[in-house]
Amino acid sequence: MAEEEFRSHGEQFLLAARTHAECRAGRLIEADEEGCLIELDLNVEMPIDYKVDGVSPNGVRTTETVSVRLWPDYPWSPPSFYLRSDFPRDLPHLQPGPLTELPRPCLIDGNPREYFFQFGLVELGVFHLVHQLVLWLQRAAERTLIHHGRGWEPTLRRDLSSVVAVDAEACRAAVDHNGGYRLLKARFFRSGSDNSLIGRDARIWLNVSQEHVPLKRDDNKLFMRRQQNGASSGDTICCLIWPDKLPSGGDFVAGSYMPETVDTYGGLLARAVELHCGRALRVFLDNLERCFKGFDLEAPIPIGIILCARRPCPLVGSQSNIELLPYAFEIRAMKQRSSLLSTGDNEPVVPVMQIDATNTTLLRNVSGAPLVPPVAMIGCGSVGSKMAMHLARSGATISVVSDNGSLRPHNMARHALARAEYASSKASELAKELEQLGQSPAVQQGDAVTDLAARETRKIVLPREAGYAINTTASLSVREALSALAAKDIKPRLAEAALFGRGDGGFLLVEGSSHNPTLSDLVAELYASIISPFHSLRRLLR
Amino acid sequence: MDLIFKRNKNVQVFGKRHLYVVEGRNRATDCVSADDAVAFHLVIRGDADDEDHEMPNVAEDLRGRLKRDDAGRLYVDGFLSSHPHSDHITGLRNHFHLGPPREWKEKDDKILIREMWSSPVVFRRADAEEPLGDDAKAWAKEARRRVKLFREKGSSTDEGDRILILGEDVDGKTDDILDIVIKLNETLDACNCVADGAFEARLLAPLPPEDENDEETLRHNQSSVILRFSLRGGGISDRCRYLTGGDAEVEIWKRLWKSHGKTNSDWLTYDILMPPHHCSWRSLSSDRWSDLGEKVKVDSNARNALSQTRKGAVIVASCKPIKADDDNPPHERAKREYVDILDDDADRFFCTDEYWAEKELALTFEVKSSGIVRKIGSAAALAAPALGISSTASHARPHGSEQGRRDK
Numbered sequence: 001m002a003e004e005e006f007r008s009h010g011e012q013f014l015l016a017a018r019t020h021a022e023c024r025a026g027r028l029i030e031a032d033e034e035g036c037l038i039e040l041d042l043n044v045e046m047p048i049d050y051k052v053d054g055v056s057p058n059g060v061r062t063t064e065t066v067s068v069r070l071w072p073d074y075p076w077s078p079p080s081f082y083l084r085s086d087f088p089r090d091l092p093h094l095q096p097g098p099l100t101e102l103p104r105p106c107l108i109d110g111n112p113r114e115y116f117f118q119f120g121l122v123e124l125g126v127f128h129l130v131h132q133l134v135l136w137l138q139r140a141a142e143r144t145l146i147h148h149g150r151g152w153e154p155t156l157r158r159d160l161s162s163v164v165a166v167d168a169e170a171c172r173a174a175v176d177h178n179g180g181y182r183l184l185k186a187r188f189f190r191s192g193s194d195n196s197l198i199g200r201d202a203r204i205w206l207n208v209s210q211e212h213v214p215l216k217r218d219d220n221k222l223f224m225r226r227q228q229n230g231a232s233s234g235d236t237i238c239c240l241i242w243p244d245k246l247p248s249g250g251d252f253v254a255g256s257y258m259p260e261t262v263d264t265y266g267g268l269l270a271r272a273v274e275l276h277c278g279r280a281l282r283v284f285l286d287n288l289e290r291c292f293k294g295f296d297l298e299a300p301i302p303i304g305i306i307l308c309a310r311r312p313c314p315l316v317g318s319q320s321n322i323e324l325l326p327y328a329f330e331i332r333a334m335k336q337r338s339s340l341l342s343t344g345d346n347e348p349v350v351p352v353m354q355i356d357a358t359n360t361t362l363l364r365n366v367s368g369a370p371l372v373p374p375v376a377m378i379g380c381g382s383v384g385s386k387m388a389m390h391l392a393r394s395g396a397t398i399s400v401v402s403d404n405g406s407l408r409p410h411n412m413a414r415h416a417l418a419r420a421e422y423a424s425s426k427a428s429e430l431a432k433e434l435e436q437l438g439q440s441p442a443v444q445q446g447d448a449v450t451d452l453a454a455r456e457t458r459k460i461v462l463p464r465e466a467g468y469a470i471n472t473t474a475s476l477s478v479r480e481a482l483s484a485l486a487a488k489d490i491k492p493r494l495a496e497a498a499l500f501g502r503g504d505g506g507f508l509l510v511e512g513s514s515h516n517p518t519l520s521d522l523v524a525e526l527y528a529s530i531i532s533p534f535h536s537l538r539r540l541l542r
Numbered sequence: 543m544d545l546i547f548k549r550n551k552n553v554q555v556f557g558k559r560h561l562y563v564v565e566g567r568n569r570a571t572d573c574v575s576a577d578d579a580v581a582f583h584l585v586i587r588g589d590a591d592d593e594d595h596e597m598p599n600v601a602e603d604l605r606g607r608l609k610r611d612d613a614g615r616l617y618v619d620g621f622l623s624s625h626p627h628s629d630h631i632t633g634l635r636n637h638f639h640l641g642p643p644r645e646w647k648e649k650d651d652k653i654l655i656r657e658m659w660s661s662p663v664v665f666r667r668a669d670a671e672e673p674l675g676d677d678a679k680a681w682a683k684e685a686r687r688r689v690k691l692f693r694e695k696g697s698s699t700d701e702g703d704r705i706l707i708l709g710e711d712v713d714g715k716t717d718d719i720l721d722i723v724i725k726l727n728e729t730l731d732a733c734n735c736v737a738d739g740a741f742e743a744r745l746l747a748p749l750p751p752e753d754e755n756d757e758e759t760l761r762h763n764q765s766s767v768i769l770r771f772s773l774r775g776g777g778i779s780d781r782c783r784y785l786t787g788g789d790a791e792v793e794i795w796k797r798l799w800k801s802h803g804k805t806n807s808d809w810l811t812y813d814i815l816m817p818p819h820h821c822s823w824r825s826l827s828s829d830r831w832s833d834l835g836e837k838v839k840v841d842s843n844a845r846n847a848l849s850q851t852r853k854g855a856v857i858v859a860s861c862k863p864i865k866a867d868d869d870n871p872p873h874e875r876a877k878r879e880y881v882d883i884l885d886d887d888a889d890r891f892f893c894t895d896e897y898w899a900e901k902e903l904a905l906t907f908e909v910k911s912s913g914i915v916r917k918i919g920s921a922a923a924l925a926a927p928a929l930g931i932s933s934t935a936s937h938a939r940p941h942g943s944e945q946g947r948r949d950k
Binding site: 020 | 813852853854856887900901903907912913914915916917918919924925
């Protein structure tokens with residue numbers, strides 16, 4: 001885009017921005033092929049007793065000069081707003097970034113481009129963004145960017161390029177009153193060459209499990225690395241750290257908002273100290289150094305760090321007051337090294353975005369489904385596989401999948417899974433699929449009739465922890481075998497589901513308590529009730 | 543609570559969330575409110591009801607802010623009349639239901655006044671030279687009806703029948719109804735029988751005569767009700783002090799300072815002052831501008847009474863644009879004095895008409911836990927005059943508010 005075109009965009013922007021009643025002045029600073037830089041002087045309304053001082057107690061001025069950057073693709077992209085370098089940083093709704101960069105306010109709860117576009121006219125989009133900025137500055141001065149009545153708003157992280165997927169609730173559950181840390185097994189994916197630096201041209205993805213791993217010098221599998229297609233992946237660890245208790249014995253509560261400005265290990269350590277997690281971080285790093293003593297691994301290995309900040313009130317949308325603040329840095333076990341962190345306190349650290357690992361709680365919350373006790377699936381065919389997948393997607397735990405059949409090409413017509421011709425058993429394939437949803441069901445591949453007859457295998461097919469066991473085998477013998485069991489031998493409540501009439505009809509029968517009536521009783525009743533020649537289901541049962 | 547200042551209508555009414563104050567002739571509307579505040583005062587001029595008139599329609603604005611009760615009636619919790627001059631009470635009969643609440647008619651859809659705040663002395667001091675207008679007479683009649691009802695039923699009167707008497711009447715005429723009388727210098731903290739800590743107001747005037755010859759001095763504007771409100775904001779008591787004095791002139795303010803200056807000057811402190819008598823010079827000095835011009839002197843006692851500012855205090859003149867001309871009030875010299883009271887900070891002095899002309903918005907101050915903040919208006923309201931577009935597709939989505947974030 002020509003410089004003149006940018007200049008024109010800048011002037012149009014200024015015209016629209018100046019129409020806002022709180023915009024006192026504006027000027028075009030520069031326009032070139034990189035875009036356009038503008039400054040706006042905005043009036044910041046604040047309590048009258050602050051205003052008479054010209055500045056709020058936290059340092060927001062009654063007139064704030066804001067820099068606006070129009071990018072080369074403007075107006076197809078929204079303008080970016082930057083505050084002065086010494087603007088107070090201890091505020092929520094500031095985008096994460098190092099202190100060396102100008103602070104950026106987060107103006108929109110959503111996608112800024114969609115917001116910018118929704119007004120139809122570019123001028124209106126500019127006007128509304130300026131208005132959002134004016135409101136943001138006002139709330140910054142009043143320290144009301146967080147509405148504590150709704151809970152503690154977590155530090156902004158959603159636009160970060162590096163990601164950690166972890167079961168947040170499980171991490172929070174690990175936090176106790178004494179302080180400490182826990183090492184969790186993780187898998188990583190790292191983009192970029194070995195020479196690339198995180199935070200610049202390398203991005204990290206960490207999948208953190210809840211499996212605890214000790215740091216052992218003889219554990220050669222703890223840190224593994226494979227390289228392929230210009231990227232690397234492998235095994236590593238993530239250190240979950242929670243705050244030490246106060247000398248008085250009470251909990252340390254981090255009640256003030258801290259901007260996400262960590263970009264070095266020194267900054268991370270300072271942040272950890274602020275959160276009373278510094279001791280554990282130092283201990284962890286010392287142990288890591290000892291673990292690697294005598295070993296070399298030239299390539300960089302990402303390490304995850306999750307600091308747990310105890311907040312004064314529960315987080316928005318959570319019952320917990322523990323906020324997870326995840327970071328990543330890389331160790332390089334060079335031959336001639338003084339430390340795994342090759343540049344010491346200046347070693348780059350990136351804040352990373354935490355997303356929930358796929359688990360039943362997440363799926364239940366998202367789907368809005370009621371809490372269902374664990375379910376044992378007997379039969380993994382077209383009905384069983386679909387029921388199991390839908391139950392799992394709505395957050396129900398599938399405790400066991402039982403089926404002695406193999407998954408064949410003709411099953412693909414109705415089965416929930418799509419597999420190649422050489423797929424293994426239905427039960428094991430379904431279990432594999434369920435693993436993708438954070439489940440780890442037991443697999444029973446024996447004959448259900450004989451398995452139910454034997455006590456040991458019956459305990460696998462009908463586990464004690466299951467609330468329901470659903471027979472989807474469409475097998476008369478399996479139904480009879482289930483119905484013939486003594487009530488004392490059955491912990492879950494039994495149910496049966498089947499489709500018939502090529503899918504035009506179906507039933508779901510659930511036994512009464514204490515195995516009374518049984519599935520056989522219910523099926524008999526079903527047939528008895530539809531035996532009338534006029535009953536519409538009769539036709540389907542022929 | 544919000545304090546709202548618009549133009550050209552005269553209203554003072556109390557509601558749960560707003561203290562809406564409109565005073566003056568051809569002036570901007572003034573309105574004050576705080577969370578759960580309990581007061582309103584309103585005067586709506588005849589021309590304010592004219593759809594073609596250039597002034598904003600205060601009646602419509604007020605109706606838009608009010609709630610309806612279980613019977614479907616718009617209502618205000620309280621209605622204060624500072625004095626019965628037509629520029630302070632016109633529009634009463636057009637917009638407010640007068641008479642027993644059971645006679646309220648849906649087709650008229652008038653606003654029910656749950657509790658009147660009225661001063662008998664104010665009405666008594668009206669004289670033949672300036673007789674009461676029809677709206678003022680209607681107010682006085684309604685007040686008499688409610689007082690009579692109180693004498694019959696006592697405190698069991700219902701909403702729409704209640705009245706508070708501001709100041710004792712002469713010759714012991716209110717001695718038998720002291721339960722509804724607020725005596726001079728006393729405070730009240732309930733409106734419509736609800737005392738929830740939302741406000742406290744101290745009655746500073748009308749003043750009693752100092753001697754037999756003093757009645758003449760205290761007529762007309764001098765008999766205005768003066769109240770100093772203390773308003774709760776964001777759950778914090780006394781977050782805002784608002785001093786309103788009707789059209790009281792220099793003699794009253796002088797006496798107030800002499801009475802309270804040494805011992806109770808705090809009673810006159812304010813965060814927001816509405817300069818009396820529409821920024822009139824006569825509230826600050828006994829000297830006549832027309833005779834002395836710039837040689838006039840400000841009465842030091844009156845100035846003291848009107849200059850008890852708290853940190854950052856603002857002054858909101860409910861008047862037309864202030865010019866150095868002979869069309870007074872408002873008076874340009876008075877404005878200079880008020881700006882001087884504000885440490886020469888002209889940004890803290892507001893004229894409601896000038897504000898409206900510039901922003902096409904009611905001047906509104908919100909009283910919050912953090913303090914008193916001027917409201918900047920919604921994006922849609924600001925965009926309309928700025929860009930000539932009457933509506934926009936979106937609501938503002940600020941951070942930190944209840945509505946700011948969508949539930950994920």
